[in-house]
Amino acid sequence: MRFSSLFVSLALVLSSSACKKEKETEDPESGRDSLLGPTVERESVDDLVGGDSEDGEGEDAEAELDAEVAAAEATAKTEKAVKCKQPAKSTVKKCTGKGKKKVCKDVDANPGASANFGVCTLLTHFKWGQSPDEVFKFVTADIEKEYEERQAKSKDPIEQDNNHKWRRDRIKEAKQNHVKFAKATNHRWGVSLIQYEYEDDSNEEMIWTKNDSGLRKFYFFKDNELWKIVYAYSTDNFPGKTYEQVVDEKFKKWFGPSPEAKVKQDPKTAAPIVRYNQWTASNGESVRSFDMTAVHGVIVLAVVDGKAEKRIGERLPNVGSDDKLTDVVSDALGGSDVCYDKSGNIAECAAAKP
Numbered sequence: 001m002r003f004s005s006l007f008v009s010l011a012l013v014l015s016s017s018a019c020k021k022e023k024e025t026e027d028p029e030s031g032r033d034s035l036l037g038p039t040v041e042r043e044s045v046d047d048l049v050g051g052d053s054e055d056g057e058g059e060d061a062e063a064e065l066d067a068e069v070a071a072a073e074a075t076a077k078t079e080k081a082v083k084c085k086q087p088a089k090s091t092v093k094k095c096t097g098k099g100k101k102k103v104c105k106d107v108d109a110n111p112g113a114s115a116n117f118g119v120c121t122l123l124t125h126f127k128w129g130q131s132p133d134e135v136f137k138f139v140t141a142d143i144e145k146e147y148e149e150r151q152a153k154s155k156d157p158i159e160q161d162n163n164h165k166w167r168r169d170r171i172k173e174a175k176q177n178h179v180k181f182a183k184a185t186n187h188r189w190g191v192s193l194i195q196y197e198y199e200d201d202s203n204e205e206m207i208w209t210k211n212d213s214g215l216r217k218f219y220f221f222k223d224n225e226l227w228k229i230v231y232a233y234s235t236d237n238f239p240g241k242t243y244e245q246v247v248d249e250k251f252k253k254w255f256g257p258s259p260e261a262k263v264k265q266d267p268k269t270a271a272p273i274v275r276y277n278q279w280t281a282s283n284g285e286s287v288r289s290f291d292m293t294a295v296h297g298v299i300v301l302a303v304v305d306g307k308a309e310k311r312i313g314e315r316l317p318n319v320g321s322d323d324k325l326t327d328v329v330s331d332a333l334g335g336s337d338v339c340y341d342k343s344g345n346i347a348e349c350a351a352a353k354p
Contacts, residue, residue: 068171072140076148079141084120087113091257107258112282114256119285119303121254122229126219128305130226132178132207135219139209143170180205193232193296194218197315227308228315231301235293243291243299247277251301255279255287264316273318280306290317 087110095104108114125138147167154160179187181204189195189206197220198204207219220228238246252259259277266273279287284306292298300317309315 065168065172068140068175069144069168071137072144072171075137075141076144079125079138082120082124084117086117108256111256111258112280115279115281115285115287116283118255118279118287119281122231122287122301122303126226126229128226128308131224132205132219132221132226135207135221135226136174136178139174139207140171143167143174174207174209177208178205179208193292193298193300193317194230196317197228197230222308222312225308227305227312229303231303232292233299233301235297235299238299243293246299247289251277251289259289274316276316288316292317 090109091106092109093104094107095102097103125141126135144167147163150163150166151160154163179185179189181187181189181198181200181202183200189198190200194206197218198206203223205221207221209217209219216232218230218232219226220230233246235241238250241249247259256279259279261275262278263275264273265271274290276291277289281287286302286304286306286309288302288304290300290302292300
């Protein structure tokens, strides 16, 4: 099969310039939401922070990767679409103060239902309590779905060969991006954006993913169970927008217009450490937004299992001035996979073409 693929590639090499011209005339916004901005390929963080171990080389490693590709294909074929119940968009007027100081504004009539819809849309087929193996299975199924979309759109054998390589590289990378938080592994996530999201030597681990559009998702596990997902949005995804504008124009539309403004204070000085917005779903799940632009250059969303958090404890970022942005952190940052559909609702973004 590889020989046949190579033969076709060589036979068509003279057509590469024509293919290039055809790509240059394609609609640059085709299949994408302009929210994401330009596609940027970055070096894997694993090359910098170090994983638990390196994959083996040779036939055994190739056979293992073949099996993982086959498993991803099987999961993608059998996976059922997740339907999220969208609440009726209704608000009520709420007034505070009296007389000339009286201020009235429209607030969400059912904030719990609004947050439920947002959480469901973000989680899709991921569920709290899933093991790292289960999360990996769905992560690779998403890669397989994107691969199938690429192949369906491509008629060029060379591009189809590139799609094959893209799929294998992405699945291999997903496996490498599995981190167990133990000091003995000498990982370097302690100087990164997610440094306050875990504890070493406490049976905690993480899988993180990226795609061609710059998406970064961090899946956190405690005692082998998924309990938190963190999204990092590059400021490039919201050109010219402040954090406050992003919250008002994007997040309030996605999760509800009435988040609770919260603040974490230093227990000794009572000085504010971090301010954030929180949307609380009716079953206790939370969505939180953080302004991390000053130090890390990103806006963060965290989706949290409320029941697990009561057991584990609240993990919030610290945006103190002593935090330093490193090359490791820069590579671990990224965009969002949340976009609008035609109805104005949040939806998974279509991936960019390579």
